[in-house]
Amino acid sequence: MLMLKCPNCGVTAEETEFAPGGEAHLKRYTAGSEDQAFSDYLFARKNPRGVHFERWRHAFGCGKWFHVARCTATLEVFGTYSAQTSTPPDNIIAAVKAKRPDWEGFK
Amino acid sequence: MSTRLTSGGSVIDRETSVSFTFNGKKFKGHKGDTLASALLANGQTLVGRSFKYHRPRGIMASGVEEPNALVNMGQGNRFEPNQRTTTTEVFDGLTAKSQNHWPSLEFDIGAINNKVPRLLPAGFYYKTFMKPQWAWKHLFEPIIRHSAGLGNAPKEADADRYEYFYAYVDVLIVGGGMAGLAAAREAGASGAKVLLLEQTANLGGRLAVDSATIDGKPSAEWIAQTTAELEAMENVTIRTRMMGSGVFDHGYAMGYERITDHAPSDTAPRHRLWRIRAKRIVTATGALERPISFAGNDIPGVMLASAVRDYATLFGVSAGDRTVVVTNNDDAYRTAITMKNAGLEVPVILNARTEANGALPNQARALGIRVETGKGISSVNGYKFVTGVEICSQAGEGTPLETIPCDVVAMSGGWSPVVHLWSHCGGKLNWDEANAMFSPDPSRPPLGADGNGFVLTAGTASGDLHSAPALQNAITAGRQAATEAGFTPTESAAPLVITEAEEPMLPVWSMPAGAPYKLRAKSWLDFQNDVKVSDVRLAAQEGYESVDHTKRYTTLGMATDQGKLSNINGLAILADSVNAPIPKVGTTTFRPPYTPISLGSIAGEARGNLFKPTRKSPIDTWQDANDAVWEPVADWRRPYTYRRSGETTGQAVTREIMNTRTGVSILDASTLGKILVKGPDAAKFLDLLYTNMMSSLKVGKCRYGLMCTENGFLFDDGVVARLSDDEFLCHTTTGGSDNVYAWMEEWLQTEWWDLEVYTTNVTEQFAQIAIVGPNARKVLEKLGGMDVSSEALPFMSFTDGTLAGIKARPFRISFSGELSYEIAVPNAQGQAFWDKVMEAGEEFGIMPYGTEALHVMRADKGFIMIGDETDGTVIPQDLKLGWAVSKKKEDFIGKRAMEREFLQRSDRKQLVGLLTENPADVLPDGAHAVEGGKNRYGQENMIGHVTSTYFSPTLNHSIAMALIKSGSKRMGEVLTFPIGNNKTIKATVVDPVFYDKEGERQNV
Amino acid sequence: MSNAVSILNGATFNGAVKITEAGLRGMITLRGDLSSAQLKAAVSAAVGLDIPAQRKVDHGPMGGVAWMSPDEVLLLVEYDKADAITADISNALTGEHHMVVNVSDARAVFLVAGKGSREVLAKGAPVDLSPDAFGIGDIRRSRIGQLVAAFWMTEDETFELVCFRSVGAFMFDWLSTAAREGSLPEYL
Structure with a gap:
């Protein structure tokens, strides 16, 4: 069971305080968009063995959403950061690179 | 005969006697005894019957690894099966009964299985109960069920209490033996917050039995002194009778504390499950001795060598008068020496190694004990108890050379480190060839949140089986754990341990090496599940090469002891059978808990009235006192109806409906979700959230709105009221309040964070009381305080004011089709308001109605219910709610999905009304409509199903709503609904609005 | 507002620790x-x-x-x-x-008072409630068992705890069970 630090209220708490929200940084496709793009937005999700970016909500705490950069294989947490960003910030990218030099980068 | 010795017994209090019963017979033991030691002290060596062959079984071990001596413990509401006698402390009044026999322990009919073991080989069940198919249900399963299981299932609810406890520490140390104590002292001295768990009642572990001199002190003194040092440290806590049962991700460990098992109590919890977060976990879990596989190694009296000396040293109990020791290592000589020094006979030590010249063998010889090298046991004589052993050459095929009378066989196949907790969360193992064991690989530990290892092993658990290196290893582990947890260990001198040097062990997986089938078929591997060497060989012959498959096929290691004694021997036999090295065959996965923990402890306090929170409205107490028939609605309980004495539930519902249609009734609608949405962008936000246009709603007005997911599927509905230019109140369904609130926040925080909008869930700030029926306005007028005329408060509007002296906000909205006011008042005054309404309404015959009347009346009107007419695949258009889906808005959640071809098809299932041919026939909920013909599976072709169905007292006719393929094109069609037993109901497709189609009744 | 009532009218439970429904706040x-x-x-x-x-x-x-x-x-x-x-x-x-x-x-408020109050909460909240980790002036939003809750300390050994009103009775029962005599771990 994971321990995560909520960047909004600063609490490091166990997983039971949080609710998972799936893959982070999805781009929303709306009215008029291409069928394939919309279908991918709805249904296609990354499932990497390794570095992954996720959304979590501090459901039993401050109620705020945030992002987590995590390794799905080892459960290592590289960092947590604001939900109000559409790509991982530089410091998170650097933190991942430092631990996973072979990581191909955020795509 | 086992008995109490006149001396020895470091953990028992000879001054204090306790009485207990075993199979109804009264016994006496001492405080500090385990049930096992007390039984042995009373000469009770036969304790149970085995699982498959019902063979007599005794006590084999002295701790958690005990496979045989399990009993039914306690009585009535404190009864529990499969309790280990070796880990149960005796107390006054303890009652235990042996298991798995009929009619008695001494004479067991089931032992007939033992006469025909060839008929019960590995995979017996898979091979035998295959055909005919019918026989499984009617013949095989009932028989197997009758004979399956060890103990009896409890029949009464558990009288005890259980609970959780959350603890956060820097260093958690599991195990209170030499290594655990030493590691704790190092970590404690650094200032780290340390919690040390010991599963038994006593500290010291093996050091309390196998003496050594540490830093000039005898072991007992070292244990006492180290314990005292730890107790003096404020940052260190020692908890005994608490097992470290599992290690999980990110420093999470489970502690299983047995608080009252040794001293029953009506106040204290029986077990407390500790949920511990530690920066570092040190597993000082020691090692377990391995049995040896020889014929008859399961007969009562055959015991682990270490257990035999544990009973003598710790409990002052001799397992028997004449002990034959059989071993492949030096350590077991300690047992011979202990027994001899206690004045008992040790006729021979059978040493499977060809030489034995270490300090311990020489000490044994010096005591006059006969030592036979290169020898083993061909077979054990006896059935219910050991009478002797047949000696043979280990290298041969088991030809008996000599019969040695004895009543105890103390066996030792070497030791395996307890790697369970290291392995639970992914710690990897190495094969140690010299000691023939798997030991932790410190370079591949379980990884924590920071990517570093968070578990360290200490002492023998690391694979250092001898005291001196084990102690050094533990000290290093304690210091490393403290350092990694952010503390600085203090300097300490290397310890000086003086103990006997030991020569290498020799792996002996089968005794004798060339044992023929006849011997192998009596050589047990898994004592609890009755798996023998012959079974594993047979599995290998039949092609089971993977350890995981073999385990499941033979049930090796699948009993309640999870193979603590059997795993390594079974692996070795399998490896030998398939001609592979042991590490290649690998080991099965170690999973928590380390030993079984009570289901009660997992449930914790969540039972009875604390099982699950029930949300209660402010009117709950009144409702409960006024005949409410409760119904769970989401997390709430709501009155289904208020059943008066003499009424059936159905009659009560009918009364409530007719009273509402003709007079006036009152409904507690407090459970509806209420969410405030405020900000400069509130209207814009709601336009995105709802399918309807909400920005055009006028202040003071209400609008029914729909919410869809991005898939276009309807998931909640409710009335939105505009409080001001920049503030809205959104009503949701009862079950949807938390979800919709979370949904709003999710979109605001993660997608549209540029919008200036705040939300607050005010569901529970208000009681919401609906006054419904033609006389509703009269009741409000009587309450007084504001103008509630149709001019001042028209349909689909609201206003703020006072009613009956209470701050109130009446909404003119209706879910019944009648004149209706839903009045929000402060929750804390909800009951007061309800009382005033009941008082004012008395002259109009007001009465409360429940959720069923609400449902029937809304169905009369064709109003949909989220969860009835929707199931996560339904779009508004399917429900004739296309009018509520804006075509003007550029975007809203679900809009893009509605452009998809599948959602635009004309043959989607659409909402229709149904009138049954016979007005009295009520369609079953979920009934399917068929259109004739069968599909390729031979099933009827189905075209849709009933979503809501009631008998409407208003219409005096059964009504239903259904989702039917191309339903809107089928008006007037008669559909067929098979309802089982070859019966069908026919119903005509009609408009789903059955009553007051023009809406005149609600708009007055 | 004489007719306004709190969820349990100030109910109390006296165990190893005292639980009090704090009335309207x-x-x-x-x-x-x-x-x-x-x-x-x-x-x-x-x-x-x-x-x-x-x-x-x-x-x-x-x-x-x-x-x-x-x-x-x-x-x-x-x-x-x-x-x-x-x-x-x-x-x-x-x-x-x-x-x-x-x-x-929309709220119910409880007082959890007496030596051991930290332990009563630690039976349900996955929070480090040891004195060096949580003290007067701190507030924590978390859960107590299955319920959302927030709590803080007003003085040594005294907590105020807030939850939703609809589950106030359940919270009182939960706290009373956790606070019963003879059930404290005596660890914190």
Whole structure:
């Protein structure tokens, strides 16, 4: 069971305080968009063995959403950061690179 | 005969006697005894019957690894099966009964299985109960069920209490033996917050039995002194009778504390499950001795060598008068020496190694004990108890050379480190060839949140089986754990341990090496599940090469002891059978808990009235006192109806409906979700959230709105009221309040964070009381305080004011089709308001109605219910709610999905009304409509199903709503609904609005 | 407001630790830009206190204020004054994006008092409640068993705990069970 630090209220708490929200940084496709793009937005999700970016909500705490950069294989947490960003910030990218030099980068 | 010795017994209090019963017979033991030691002290060596062959079984071990001596413990509401006698402390009044026999322990009919073991080989069940198919249900399963299981299932609810406890520490140390104590002292001295768990009642572990001199002190003194040092440290806590049962991700460990098992109590919890977060976990879990596989190694009296000396040293109990020791290592000589020094006979030590010249063998010889090298046991004589052993050459095929009378066989196949907790969360193992064991690989530990290892092993658990290196290893582990947890260990001198040097062990997986089938078929591997060497060989012959498959096929290691004694021997036999090295065959996965923990402890306090929170409205107490028939609605309980004495539930519902249609009734609608949405962008936000246009709603007005997911599927509905230019109140369904609130926040925080909008869930700030029926306005007028005329408060509007002296906000909205006011008042005054309404309404015959009347009346009107007419695949258009889906808005959640071809098809299932041919026939909920013909599976072709169905007292006719393929094109069609037993109901497709189609009744 | 009642009318349980339903309390949710001078002034006018730091709670003669999230504080006032203070703050923040709501009736408040109160909460909250990790002035939003809750300490060995009103009776039963005589771990 994971321990995560909520960047909004600063609490490091166990997983039971949080609710998972799936893959982070999805781009929303709306009215008029291409069928394939919309279908991918709805249904296609990354499932990497390794570095992954996720959304979590501090459901039993401050109620705020945030992002987590995590390794799905080892459960290592590289960092947590604001939900109000559409790509991982530089410091998170650097933190991942430092631990996973072979990581191909955020795509 | 086992008995109490006149001396020895470091953990028992000879001054204090306790009485207990075993199979109804009264016994006496001492405080500090385990049930096992007390039984042995009373000469009770036969304790149970085995699982498959019902063979007599005794006590084999002295701790958690005990496979045989399990009993039914306690009585009535404190009864529990499969309790280990070796880990149960005796107390006054303890009652235990042996298991798995009929009619008695001494004479067991089931032992007939033992006469025909060839008929019960590995995979017996898979091979035998295959055909005919019918026989499984009617013949095989009932028989197997009758004979399956060890103990009896409890029949009464558990009288005890259980609970959780959350603890956060820097260093958690599991195990209170030499290594655990030493590691704790190092970590404690650094200032780290340390919690040390010991599963038994006593500290010291093996050091309390196998003496050594540490830093000039005898072991007992070292244990006492180290314990005292730890107790003096404020940052260190020692908890005994608490097992470290599992290690999980990110420093999470489970502690299983047995608080009252040794001293029953009506106040204290029986077990407390500790949920511990530690920066570092040190597993000082020691090692377990391995049995040896020889014929008859399961007969009562055959015991682990270490257990035999544990009973003598710790409990002052001799397992028997004449002990034959059989071993492949030096350590077991300690047992011979202990027994001899206690004045008992040790006729021979059978040493499977060809030489034995270490300090311990020489000490044994010096005591006059006969030592036979290169020898083993061909077979054990006896059935219910050991009478002797047949000696043979280990290298041969088991030809008996000599019969040695004895009543105890103390066996030792070497030791395996307890790697369970290291392995639970992914710690990897190495094969140690010299000691023939798997030991932790410190370079591949379980990884924590920071990517570093968070578990360290200490002492023998690391694979250092001898005291001196084990102690050094533990000290290093304690210091490393403290350092990694952010503390600085203090300097300490290397310890000086003086103990006997030991020569290498020799792996002996089968005794004798060339044992023929006849011997192998009596050589047990898994004592609890009755798996023998012959079974594993047979599995290998039949092609089971993977350890995981073999385990499941033979049930090796699948009993309640999870193979603590059997795993390594079974692996070795399998490896030998398939001609592979042991590490290649690998080991099965170690999973928590380390030993079984009570289901009660997992449930914790969540039972009875604390099982699950029930949300209660402010009117709950009144409702409960006024005949409410409760119904769970989401997390709430709501009155289904208020059943008066003499009424059936159905009659009560009918009364409530007719009273509402003709007079006036009152409904507690407090459970509806209420969410405030405020900000400069509130209207814009709601336009995105709802399918309807909400920005055009006028202040003071209400609008029914729909919410869809991005898939276009309807998931909640409710009335939105505009409080001001920049503030809205959104009503949701009862079950949807938390979800919709979370949904709003999710979109605001993660997608549209540029919008200036705040939300607050005010569901529970208000009681919401609906006054419904033609006389509703009269009741409000009587309450007084504001103008509630149709001019001042028209349909689909609201206003703020006072009613009956209470701050109130009446909404003119209706879910019944009648004149209706839903009045929000402060929750804390909800009951007061309800009382005033009941008082004012008395002259109009007001009465409360429940959720069923609400449902029937809304169905009369064709109003949909989220969860009835929707199931996560339904779009508004399917429900004739296309009018509520804006075509003007550029975007809203679900809009893009509605452009998809599948959602635009004309043959989607659409909402229709149904009138049954016979007005009295009520369609079953979920009934399917068929259109004739069968599909390729031979099933009827189905075209849709009933979503809501009631008998409407208003219409005096059964009504239903259904989702039917191309339903809107089928008006007037008669559909067929098979309802089982070859019966069908026919119903005509009609408009789903059955009553007051023009809406005149609600708009007055 | 004589006819306003709290969820359990001040019920108490005396065990190893004393549990008391605290009666009606005024609580106001204020959301907005916590760094804004206008908002700070409004809060100061309402309860005479500054905006607390992250996860802190402060009390004074006029009331209390608790940090709830980066854009939310909870004002603790007298129940009967909550509506008026809510209106005052709303007026004071005219022109600034904010939300202020009286939520007094949506809550139940409990006092958990006595030696061992930390342990009562630690039976249900996955929170480090040892004295070096949690003290007076801290507020924690978490869960107690299955229930959402927030709690803080008013003095040594005394907690105030807030949950939703609809589960107030369940919370009281839970706390009473956890606080019964002879059940404390005596660890913290």
